């Protein structure tokens with residue numbers, strides 16, 4: 001199977017005054033296209049850190065990440081923005097929606113980000129339609145014009161997933177998408193992800209819940225800063 | 230696209246942008262009002278000095294004056310760039326009412342009223358005889374007698390409230406005695422019959438130039454009589470200055486240079502004649518040079534004001550800087566989100582720049598409108614304050630200001646608005662640069678704390 005993303009000997013540490021905290025001590029990973037991978041590990045084991053590095057939101061101290069054979073360390077400026085905008089969709093543990101924008105605008109934001117003001121006029125209706133479809137699919141049809149702070153946690157997380165999918169990225173990265181939700185809502189989110197996976201979406205999901213991890217097609221464990229399957 | 234949307238939303242959703250706008254509005258308001266009033270005062274004052282002096286002045290430093298002026302005036306009148314020329318005999322003296330009551334120190338200016346009003350704005354400074362300048366030295370109530378024109382502040386016609394003057398319908402019959410100290414050609418007091426020459430004049434009109442030192446000191450008399458009073462009639466006829474008006478459209482600077490050359494040649498030719506040594510004291514000056522001593526302090530004041538208000542501009546930049554800094558540190562999470570969805574650094578900076586331009590534009594607009602409105606009403610406001618609280622910005626019995634200048638100049642306004650926008654953009658650049666440089670993860674974590 002074709003490789004989607006590959007991590008080679010990733011190391012990441014944080015300096016806390018005089019002590020050094022080694023979070024990732026040489027992570028090696030290869031994830032193929034169309035997989036639904038769960039990353040599990042104890043709290044503080046570096047799951048989020050790893051996911052950030054895979055999504056080019058952070059850089060490792062050493063080691064490299066290859067996205068479809070392209071080394072992320074070699075990406076600069078425009079290329080890097082293109083990668084974050086088009087190639088990956090990131091779902092954060094704490095939703096991270098823009099409070100000033102409505103639900104609909106939040107979902108459309110990545111599409112707006114990559115177009116000029118003029119270009120936007122031609123793309124607007126198409127993007128809007130797609131955003132409607134996504135929100136409809138996640139059961140948020142009635143909440144289009146609400147502000148994020150007017151929604152429940154589960155609703156916000158679904159908006160965040162819709163946002164991550166608007167540009168149809170080949171890779172979806174989700175950091176504990178169910179972490180802050182009760183089990184029923186969490187289950188709904190999981191079902192949605194499974195459905196996406198069924199459609200061929202590659203997903204890497206961080207979780208500390210073994211039950212949720214067992215639903216994935218592959219489980220990766222982070223222990224002592226290294227991968228154990 | 231997203232930069233426009235977010236800049237717009239930030240602008241409307243944040244109470245803090247109202248604070249920033251208020252700060253900008255106040256600054257623009259103050260700067261506009263002060264600049265307008267200050268510029269107006271300086272311009273007005275310069276204009277009055279120009280009106281008073283003409284374009285170019287050939288003047289003797291000493292009260293003795295200089296001679297052989299008639300030929301030179303003929304020479305001047307032959308020049309294509311010269312419109313009119315007026316000789317003036319000046320001296321110091323005392324003015325007293327009938328019976329010797331109240332002696333006031335004055336400057337005597339002997340003029341030819343027609344030439345003088347062709348050269349300077351003299352004719353327009355008159356009250357009764359604006360239209361009949363040639364008759365200005367013939368009192369309307371006694372045309373046969375010697376008339377004089379008195380600086381308006383010597384007459385005490387001034388209303389303290391708004392600085393305006395009142396005049397009776399006709400000039401009041403009034404005999405004024407002028408005592409002068411005639412000087413001989415060596416500069417000593419002339420020893421004729423008396424050390425002081427005295428002559429009665431009849432008040433025929435007053436002159437209102439708007440210059441305190443002129444209106445409060447000068448008494449105009451006919452040229453020949455001025456010369457007699459000041460001892461400038463013997464042994465050679467002398468005057469103190471020649472005022473020159475240039476033709477419209479000629480360069481003042483170049484023309485002054487030409488006159489200077491003409492004068493140098495003429496003085497050299499006549500230096501050997503009796504009294505030729507007096508030429509050494511004579512200077513050819515443009516009106517600006519001639520009136521420098523009074524204009525310069527005013528200009529200094531204006532420069533100082535401009536400096537002070539530049540500082541205000543710095544404070545505006547600082548306020549905008551602080552406001553944007555606060556907004557941006559509040560919005561650190563948003564910056565992280567934007568970066569994580571691939572918004573470029575330049576778009577993020579642009580977003581905050583746009584936001585600051587909105588603030589600048591709205592602030593400048595409100596400030597200009599408020600300033601314009603205030604200036605439009607400023608004279609009414611001042612009158613009202615005087616009527617109710619006897620308070621005046623400029624005490625009209627001291628300052629020669631009729632109305633507070635309130636004409637907003639478009640170029641001043643444009644400069645103010647332009648610099649406001651620039652200032653706000655500068656204020657926004659630093660914090661947005663700083664924010665945009667952070668890694669997305671860093672920005673996202675800050676807000677979780």
Ligand SMILES: Nc1ncnc2c1ncn2[C@@H]1O[C@H](COP(=O)(O)OP(=O)(O)OP(=O)(O)O)[C@@H](O)[C@H]1O
Nearest residue numbers: 014023041042043044045046047048049050208674
């Ligand atoms: N910017 C930072 N500076 C210092 N230490 C950090 C920083 N970011 C993360 N860490 C530390 O790195 C370790 C791993 O953090 P990370 O967020 O990746 O854990 P996690 O596995 O996602 O945990 P959780 O399940 O609680 O989300 C933690 O001990 C954390 O304190």
Ligand SMILES: [Mg+2]
Nearest residue numbers: 047048093175
């Ligand atoms: Mg985490």
